[in-house]
Amino acid sequence: xxxxxxxxxxxxxxxxxxxxxxxxxxxxxxxxxxxxxxxxxxxxxxxxxxxxxxxxxxxxxxxxxxxxxxxxxxxxxxxxxxxxxxxxxxxxxxxxxxxxxxxxxxxxxxxxxxxxxxxxxxxxxxxxxxxxxxxxxxxxxxxxxxxxxxxxxxxxxxxxxxxxxxxxxxxxxxxxxxxxxxxxxxxxxxxxxxxxxxxxxxxxxxxxxxxxxxxxxxxxxxxxxxxxxxxxxxxxxxxxxxxxxxxxxxxxxxxxxxxxxxxxxxxxxxxxxxxxxxxxxxxxxxxxxxxxxxxxxxxxxxxxxxxxxxxxxxxxxxxxxxxxxxxxxxxxxxxxxxxxxxxxxxxxxxxxxxxxxxxx
Amino acid sequence: xxxxxxxxxxxxxxxxxxxxxxxxxxxxxxxxxxxxxxxxxxxxxxxxxxxxxxxxxxxxxxxxxxxxxxxxxxxxxxxxxxxxxxxxxxxxxxxxxxxxxxxxxxxxxxxxxxxxxxxxxxxxxxxxxxxxxxxxxxxxxxxxxxxxxxxxxxxxxxxxxxxxxxxxxxxxxxxxxxxxxxxxxxxxxxxxxxxxxxxxxxxxxxxxxxxxxxxxxxxxxxxxxxxxxxxxxxxxxxxxxxxxxxxxxxx
Numbered sequence: 195x196x197x198x199x200x201x202x203x204x205x206x207x208x209x210x211x212x213x214x215x216x217x218x219x220x221x222x223x224x225x226x227x228x229x230x231x232x233x234x235x236x237x238x239x240x241x242x243x244x245x246x247x248x249x250x251x252x253x254x255x256x257x258x259x260x261x262x263x264x265x266x267x268x269x270x271x272x273x274x275x276x277x278x279x280x281x282x283x284x285x286x287x288x289x290x291x292x293x294x295x296x297x298x299x300x301x302x303x304x305x306x307x308x309x310x311x312x313x314x315x316x317x318x319x320x321x322x323x324x325x326x327x328x329x330x331x332x333x334x335x336x337x338x339x340x341x342x343x344x345x346x347x348x349x350x351x352x353x354x355x356x357x358x359x360x361x362x363x364x365x366x367x368x369x370x371x372x373x374x375x376x377x378x379x380x381x382x383x384x385x386x387x388x389x390x391x392x393x394x395x396x397x398x399x400x401x402x403x404x405x406x407x408x409x410x411x412x413x414x415x416x417x418x419x420x421x422x423x424x425x426x427x428x429x430x431x432x433x434x435x436x437x438x439x440x441x442x443x444x445x446x447x448x449x450x451x452x453x454x455x456x457x458x459x460x461x462x463x464x465x466x467x468x469x470x471x472x473x474x475x476x477x478x479x480x481x482x483x484x485x486x487x488x489x490x491x492x493x494x495x496x497x498x499x500x501x502x503x504x505x506x507x508x509x510x511x512x513x514x515x516x517x518x519x520x521x522x523x524x525x526x527x528x529x530x531x532x533x534x535x536x537x538x539x540x541x542x543x544x545x546x547x548x549x550x551x552x553x554x
Numbered sequence: 555x556x557x558x559x560x561x562x563x564x565x566x567x568x569x570x571x572x573x574x575x576x577x578x579x580x581x582x583x584x585x586x587x588x589x590x591x592x593x594x595x596x597x598x599x600x601x602x603x604x605x606x607x608x609x610x611x612x613x614x615x616x617x618x619x620x621x622x623x624x625x626x627x628x629x630x631x632x633x634x635x636x637x638x639x640x641x642x643x644x645x646x647x648x649x650x651x652x653x654x655x656x657x658x659x660x661x662x663x664x665x666x667x668x669x670x671x672x673x674x675x676x677x678x679x680x681x682x683x684x685x686x687x688x689x690x691x692x693x694x695x696x697x698x699x700x701x702x703x704x705x706x707x708x709x710x711x712x713x714x715x716x717x718x719x720x721x722x723x724x725x726x727x728x729x730x731x732x733x734x735x736x737x738x739x740x741x742x743x744x745x746x747x748x749x750x751x752x753x754x755x756x757x758x759x760x761x762x763x764x765x766x767x768x769x770x771x772x773x774x775x776x777x778x779x780x781x782x783x784x785x786x787x788x789x790x791x792x793x794x795x796x797x798x799x800x801x802x803x804x805x
Contacts, residue, residue, distance in 0.1 A: 349710060355714075356711075356716075361782070402793070407799075432689075436696070526689070
């Protein structure tokens, strides 16, 4: 009997659909006893339904708001229109998640930092989120051995080193030449080492200054060969200069600071690797205009130009490394050779540049 | 048969999840159904057949070929008259792309990597043909690696500067934008045997290719970065295309 009734109910709903009436009229879905089917026990209590007589579901403030709503309902006046009916604002949505309620929705904003980079058309992120210095401390530290090993491969772990604006990078580039002779000035004023408020050393500058210099050296060394060639038709471009420039400059910006970092660590001098990489990266700035000058085919001129650039670059590195070295606990007869070693490495770099790229 | 009366109606057994009754209703709205391919995005998603196993192989291949071709064509669109070179709104607070640029960006939104691969191989082959013979393989390898690694580096740089950019979509856009430079490399190579193959004319072709290439990619990269850092993200794009232009001019 119940089964037969259900089919008749469905036929009725089909009939009402064609006539345009509400097909979900519950009056058509009657059981054989003629009562509404009561399925209330199958579900947890409805969080969106405020029952006046249900003390647990609604806090008292919402009950008060409900009563307020009913008291403000306008009585139908005869023919007088006071304007639209006054509807009080709805009760505020609580943003705290009810632990016991499986159907509650939390309206806390989603942390989009944790979501992968799959967005197609997002708005540009506001800078307040990224430039606070506290974000450096709040980087989620990788846990576990595997986590720490693979942390160096994720983009997130390097994001704090690219936290610079155009003006910052421009300031640092200019300062690497202007402040090369002032002890510790570049490190402290610009890189913000030891200061809480400023941005720290960045990796954007070293990366792109090195890449630009690789490009400049590859272009200008071949142009210099072209200038020196006796016959323009004999000139053949040598692509190996590009690969050689990449390896030499890559070692200078990454490998040499790593070696010095390990040495300083061994002696207990507190300089971080990022500082050293940043320092060596920005010290390549004087070489950028000088390599263009090296196209001019005068031997002594090229030597002088490169020597000048090496001088500025070496002074920058020396002045900024000497501070921590001399301030640390090592004895005087160890600090001297370390600083001399820094200068000698710079001079060797100068010789390598001159002989492998601009020697004819 | 029902198929002979309607042009684009699918056979009833190819209809996604419908009974024969609903297939009768869907036949009247058959704009995108069964045609596959080049309906616009919304229609295509709703109207494409659920299973593409039954279509001819040519149809499957041509759908991808048409998609790649449409994107290549869109990258070669002429410049917008209003903004000089199309870069003018890069330094503004909220970048509103111009009409042409918006069309380019929306077409490149459904990314694929076949196009960049085709463009990259074409450029590498053209340049290695023109290179001196003992350096041919080194040149091919250098250009190929430079395009893929360069796109990856530019994208990761933009991501590190705080932009929420999709990695593969960015690699796709940068790869498609190399196509104007491939065209200019081809023109330079073909003109070299003619009296028109002089150095300053080569510079003009390469310059044109460079401007076309950087037009869409700088707008694309720039729109995801905050204005204070936009130059930091756009400079690597210029650097990447300058490097490719230099490789084109060499050989």
